[in-house]
Amino acid sequence: MTLNPELRNIVDFTKGNGLVTAIAQDADTGEILMVANMNEESLAKTIELGEAVYWSRSRQKLWHKGEESGNVQKVRELYLDCDGDAVLMKVEQIGGAACHTGKQSCFFNKVENGAVIDIGVQVFDPKQVYKK
Amino acid sequence: MTLNPELRNIVDFTKGNGLVTAIAQDADTGEILMVANMNEESLAKTIELGEAVYWSRSRQKLWHKGEESGNVQKVRELYLDCDGDAVLMKVEQIGGAACHTGKQSCFFNKVENGAVIDIGVQVFDPKQVYKK
Numbered sequence: 029m030t031l032n033p034e035l036r037n038i039v040d041f042t043k044g045n046g047l048v049t050a051i052a053q054d055a056d057t058g059e060i061l062m063v064a065n066m067n068e069e070s071l072a073k074t075i076e077l078g079e080a081v082y083w084s085r086s087r088q089k090l091w092h093k094g095e096e097s098g099n100v101q102k103v104r105e106l107y108l109d110c111d112g113d114a115v116l117m118k119v120e121q122i123g124g125a126a127c128h129t130g131k132q133s134c135f136f137n138k139v140e141n142g143a144v145i146d147i148g149v150q151v152f153d154p155k156q157v158y159k160k
Numbered sequence: 161m162t163l164n165p166e167l168r169n170i171v172d173f174t175k176g177n178g179l180v181t182a183i184a185q186d187a188d189t190g191e192i193l194m195v196a197n198m199n200e201e202s203l204a205k206t207i208e209l210g211e212a213v214y215w216s217r218s219r220q221k222l223w224h225k226g227e228e229s230g231n232v233q234k235v236r237e238l239y240l241d242c243d244g245d246a247v248l249m250k251v252e253q254i255g256g257a258a259c260h261t262g263k264q265s266c267f268f269n270k271v272e273n274g275a276v277i278d279i280g281v282q283v284f285d286p287k288q289v290y291k292k
Contacts, residue, residue, distance in 0.1 A: 032274050034274065034275055034276060035271065035274065035276065038269065038276055043217055043218070049181050049195050051183060051192060051195060053192060057190075058189075058190030058191075059190075060183060060185060060192070060248050062241065063181050063183060063195075063241065063246045075271070075274070085175055086175070105270065106270070106271040107267040107268070107269055107270050107271065108267070108269040108271060108276065109194065109195065109266040109267050109269070110259050110260065110261055110263070110266040110268065110269075111266075112269075114195045114266075114267075116192050116267045127242050128242065129242055131242070134241040134242040134243075134246070135239040135240070135241050135246075135248045136239070136242065137170065137239055137240040137241070137242075137244075138237065138238070138239050139167065139207070139238040139239065139240060142164050142166065142167065142207070143166055144166060144167065144170055144240065
């Protein structure tokens with residue numbers, strides 16, 4: 029699956045070795061939920077499905093977010109940045125949590141005075157959701 | 161310049177070949193202003209200065225955002241994500257525009273029905289600011 033010619037012309041996968049950065053932002057609160065990567069196929073699938081589909085660098089495969097947990101990200105709006113190497117999605121996060129830790133956002137490690145403080149909001153217990 | 165041991169332990173530069181993704185979010189409005197990359201030195205400098213310092217992949221050097229235009233990004237809060245390969249900065253954007261195009265945000269290309277629409281807010285004329 030590929031992008032249409034207009035989008036293919038503006039999205040730049042070369043700088044990221046075939047990947048662009050993809051940010052998921054809560055459409056209602058503006059909170060940044062997570063950041064991951066997309067290749068052309070995953071971006072095309074995201075647009076087709078209206079749900080976030082990333083490219084997992086660690087597993088080297090398409091990753092339809094929420095396929096296991098049910099916590100999909102419904103894409104309400106999608107933006108490309110000025111040089112086409114990043115995607116911003118304003119999403120509705122089903123289940124209320126984006127992070128595999130069960131926290132609302134992946135950005136729960138606050139850096140203060142050179143130390144890290146966990147300010148995360150726990151939404152679910154990952155042991156209950158990912159039954160492996 | 162390097163990170164202190166506590167931060168060095170949590171930030172993961174390996175997955176991005178020495179880089180992490182860095183997102184700048186307007187601290188007041190929640191708008192995503194831009195996304196770029198940081199290596200260890202640039203993240204350490206960002207923390208030391210309290211202003212965003214990126215690593216420019218295209219120029220292969222440290223990039224103290226605003227060094228030319230004066231439009232620095234004052235870092236109010238800094239977060240790391242769950243797996244340590246992304247940084248989120250809540251910033252005060254001096255000059256009101258983050259993008260080299262003179263627009264408020266770099267994410268001005270809205271994708272709708274397979275086409276791209278420019279919804280950008282023009283803050284300054286780049287020809288006036290970058291006198292090259």
